[in-house]
Amino acid sequence: MEKEIIQFTVSVYTENNIGLLNRISAIFQRRHINIESINSSASEIEGVTRWTILVNMTEEQMKKIIGQIEKQVEVIKAYYHTDEETIYQESCMFKIKSDLLFDERQIQNIIKESNARIVTVNKEFFVLEKSGRRNEIELLHRELSAFGIMQFVRSGRIAVTKDEMKITEMLAAFNN
Amino acid sequence: MIMETLTVKQKQYLKQPKERISGSEAIVRCLLAEGVDVLYGYPGGAIMPVYDELYKYQDKIHHVLTRHEQGATHSAQGYARISGKVGVAMATSGPGATNLITGIADAQIDSTPIVCITGQVPSHLLGSDAFQETDIVGISTPVTKWNHQITKASEIPEVMAKAFYIAKSGRPGPVLIDITKDAQFEEFDFQYKKCEGIRSYNPVPKVEDSKLEEAADLINNAKKPMIIWGQGVILGKAEEELKAVIEKAGIPSAWTIMGASAIPTSHPLNIGMVGMHGNYAPNVLTNECDVLIAIGMRFDDRVTGKLDDYATQAKVIHFEIDPAEIDKNVKTDVAVLGDSKESLAKLLPLLNANSHTEWLQKFKDLYAVEFEKVIKNDLHPIKEGLTMGEVLNEINTQSKGEAAIVSDVGQHQMIACRYAEFNVSRSNITSGGLGTMGFALPAAIGAKMAAPEREVVAVIGDGGYQMTIQELGTIFQTKVPVKIVVLNNDFLGMVRQWQQLFFDKRYASTEMTNPDFVAIAKGYYVNAKRVTKREELSSVVEEMMQSKDAYFLEVCVEKEDNVFPMVPSGASVSDIRLE
Numbered sequence: 037m038e039k040e041i042i043q044f045t046v047s048v049y050t051e052n053n054i055g056l057l058n059r060i061s062a063i064f065q066r067r068h069i070n071i072e073s074i075n076s077s078a079s080e081i082e083g084v085t086r087w088t089i090l091v092n093m094t095e096e097q098m099k100k101i102i103g104q105i106e107k108q109v110e111v112i113k114a115y116y117h118t119d120e121e122t123i124y125q126e127s128c129m130f131k132i133k134s135d136l137l138f139d140e141r142q143i144q145n146i147i148k149e150s151n152a153r154i155v156t157v158n159k160e161f162f163v164l165e166k167s168g169r170r171n172e173i174e175l176l177h178r179e180l181s182a183f184g185i186m187q188f189v190r191s192g193r194i195a196v197t198k199d200e201m202k203i204t205e206m207l208a209a210f211n212n
Numbered sequence: 213m214i215m216e217t218l219t220v221k222q223k224q225y226l227k228q229p230k231e232r233i234s235g236s237e238a239i240v241r242c243l244l245a246e247g248v249d250v251l252y253g254y255p256g257g258a259i260m261p262v263y264d265e266l267y268k269y270q271d272k273i274h275h276v277l278t279r280h281e282q283g284a285t286h287s288a289q290g291y292a293r294i295s296g297k298v299g300v301a302m303a304t305s306g307p308g309a310t311n312l313i314t315g316i317a318d319a320q321i322d323s324t325p326i327v328c329i330t331g332q333v334p335s336h337l338l339g340s341d342a343f344q345e346t347d348i349v350g351i352s353t354p355v356t357k358w359n360h361q362i363t364k365a366s367e368i369p370e371v372m373a374k375a376f377y378i379a380k381s382g383r384p385g386p387v388l389i390d391i392t393k394d395a396q397f398e399e400f401d402f403q404y405k406k407c408e409g410i411r412s413y414n415p416v417p418k419v420e421d422s423k424l425e426e427a428a429d430l431i432n433n434a435k436k437p438m439i440i441w442g443q444g445v446i447l448g449k450a451e452e453e454l455k456a457v458i459e460k461a462g463i464p465s466a467w468t469i470m471g472a473s474a475i476p477t478s479h480p481l482n483i484g485m486v487g488m489h490g491n492y493a494p495n496v497l498t499n500e501c502d503v504l505i506a507i508g509m510r511f512d513d514r515v516t517g518k519l520d521d522y523a524t525q526a527k528v529i530h531f532e533i534d535p536a537e538i539d540k541n542v543k544t545d546v547a548v549l550g551d552s553k554e555s556l557a558k559l560l561p562l563l564n565a566n567s568h569t570e571w572l573q574k575f576k577d578l579y580a581v582e583f584e585k586v587i588k589n590d591l592h593p594i595k596e597g598l599t600m601g602e603v604l605n606e607i608n609t610q611s612k613g614e615a616a617i618v619s620d621v622g623q624h625q626m627i628a629c630r631y632a633e634f635n636v637s638r639s640n641i642t643s644g645g646l647g648t649m650g651f652a653l654p655a656a657i658g659a660k661m662a663a664p665e666r667e668v669v670a671v672i673g674d675g676g677y678q679m680t681i682q683e684l685g686t687i688f689q690t691k692v693p694v695k696i697v698v699l700n701n702d703f704l705g706m707v708r709q710w711q712q713l714f715f716d717k718r719y720a721s722t723e724m725t726n727p728d729f730v731a732i733a734k735g736y737y738v739n740a741k742r743v744t745k746r747e748e749l750s751s752v753v754e755e756m757m758q759s760k761d762a763y764f765l766e767v768c769v770e771k772e773d774n775v776f777p778m779v780p781s782g783a784s785v786s787d788i789r790l791e
């Protein structure tokens with residue numbers, strides 16, 4: 037188990053600081069590990085940033101890297117989780133020629149079935165947005181490719197964990 | 213609590229009302245508030261406002277002009293290593309800042325508390341490829357414990373306070389603070405408050421009683437326990453606690469290079485150095501002990517050799533302040549997190565008194581083998597050429613083990629660490645983790661300034677000496693009385709040894725045509741002598757040790773001697789070679 041390469045979602049709570057992206061990504065770079073995706077956002081706590089990093093590695097390696105991340109002065113806490121332990125999503129956007137929306141009936145079906153949402157339509161193009169699992173997004177991408185995609189973009193993974201992460205308590209403990 | 217530990221001078225600073233001063237003056241005032249009495253550096257455009265303030269404050273703080281910024285970092289390191297205080301280095305932007313990097317990387321891997329301050333181009337020019345602009349925060353990120361760029365004077369007090377706190381707390385390390393020139397000129401209301409904690413940073417994990425009990429249980433039931441301690445004991449000021457543990461439980465105890473001198477060399481349970489050129493007994497018996505107790509050390513590959521064959525028979529206990537070190541290289545059975553002083557003090561009452569006489573005898577027997585094969589010939593050679601070992605032996609005799617030995621990197625370093633005798637902790641100052649040639653001369657300057665009462669002897673190879681030889685200028689200008697011994701074998705000896713052993717003696721670029729080192733030292737008005745014969749050695753070393761001034765001694769040693777024992781890289785520690 038420890039030696040098998042699996043996909044992990046890393047959640048890191050940090051202070052909001054210039055340069056922290058550099059510090060965290062350097063930890064992976066130094067060990068020649070590719071970051072599949074990285075996302076930085078606000079968290080449930082005011083003033084605390086939350087990073088969601090997707091990586092593939094062994095659990096043994098993952099534990100060591102979590103240690104290195106937590107060692108950074110401005111990192112409050114880092115966790116790693118398997119897919120089963122999180123609820124996760126990605127989001128994507130397609131820019132497609134508007135003609136197709138009217139000429140190709142099938143596109144309308146695809147949009148309906150995939151639960152994608154039309155963000156905007158104008159004379160030249162329309163924009164489609166979809167959030168979901170990677171395989172759903174890939175399926176949609178495959179289906180739309182046949183008609184021609186002007187632009188495609190997909191976000192990094194974001195995830196919440198099924199278990200609690202007691203950051204507020206940790207920060208409160210510091211103030212006492 | 214904190215207030216009580218401050219000096220009167222420091223309290224004065226805290227009580228002062230807000231004053232309107234410039235950013236550059238604030239930097240100097242922060243240094244004073246942190247108790248800095250000396251710093252090392254080199255001026256240039258982007259840091260000139262701070263130098264102007266240093267000029268005004270020169271009766272309170274001594275700025276030492278090194279001859280290269282790398283020298284400034286190593287001097288700051290030497291200062292920190294011998295004293296436990298934070299060393300400070302300063303440089304201008306661009307090339308001044310990049311010249312600090314080697315020393316910063318060295319301090320990072322050897323956990324040395326230093327604060328480096330760099331000037332930066334004015335904030336409106338950031339990112340414009342301005343003259344002498346480098347992204348020093350970006351460049352130094354992977355080799356600093358923390359770094360930060362200041363663009364507003366008002367940030368200075370808080371950031372400087374954090375810098376010192378982070379550098380010295382928990383597992384120490386280097387911090388770099390980059391300050392734009394406009395922030396140095398800007399005026400603001402200054403008030404300083406020491407940093408007492410950072411919410412995202414937990415420098416000293418709590419010692420868990422249950423872990424201590426598990427550890428004590430393993431130790432009390434061990435038949436063949438062995439301790440390996442590292443610099444964590446010195447950094448935690450836990451020398452006395454370690455000694456008490458060792459003596460009560462009767463455990464043979466070895467040290468890593470970075471841990472050397474924490475326990476006197478002559479202590480009966482001190483069984484010598486582990487690692488690539490360590491002693492025979494502790495290396496071989498690492499693979500025979502039943503409980504291995506690692507204290508404030510990080511299982512570096514130079515210590516462990518081939519990991520798959522490292523102490524696989526033993527239960528491993530790891531006392532460590534940095535959670536990231538647990539299971540990093542060697543899987544532990546019991547990890548005791550926390551400060552070494554606290555955990556060893558709490559461990560002591562849980563231990564049964566013991567004396568592992570038979571087990572200790574094994575170490576003595578193997579020492580006898582090493583003595584016959586190696587040590588005797590190193591320390592008391594009968595061949596004509598001088599050995600590095602006999603020079604160290606002579607220094608030991610004359611210093612009576614009281615000197616701090618600052619070594620560079622290479623064969624002479626291994627010889628110095630193997631043979632130097634230490635009665636006092638913090639006496640082995642060397643570049644362990646990074647192996648930085650050029651470290652010793654500037655580090656010795658810093659060490660001697662931090663501990664003027666101590667004899668400081670730099671032991672350097674002819675190669676490494678020439679990497680920072682310009683610091684002779686600093687020695688001449690400051691009159692710092694360091695003793696410099698160059699063990700000249702006209703080779704990059706350690707690399708030549710590997711070429712001999714592993715590359716069929718193809719001596720690619722390791723032979724050195726050297727200058728007249730004595731003439732160079734004299735050119736800097738430093739007393740200097742060269743020794744080429746055994747008969748002269750003792751009297752010249754004596755002259756050096758008696759000298760009240762700086763002294764340079766070149767000893768021409770055998771050109772192609774090798775350092776043994778040796779664990780060839782990739783081999784198991786118990787496959788250590790004696791020849």
Ligand SMILES: Cc1ncc(C[n+]2csc(CCOP(=O)(O)OP(=O)(O)O)c2C)c(N)n1
Binds near residue numbers: 647650673699701706
């Ligand atoms: C800055 C740097 N460059 C290269 C090396 C690789 N290196 C390790 S030991 C050594 C030879 C050192 O020679 P010298 O200073 O003469 O000491 P000796 O081994 O002869 O005692 C070299 C080149 C290093 N450690 N540091």
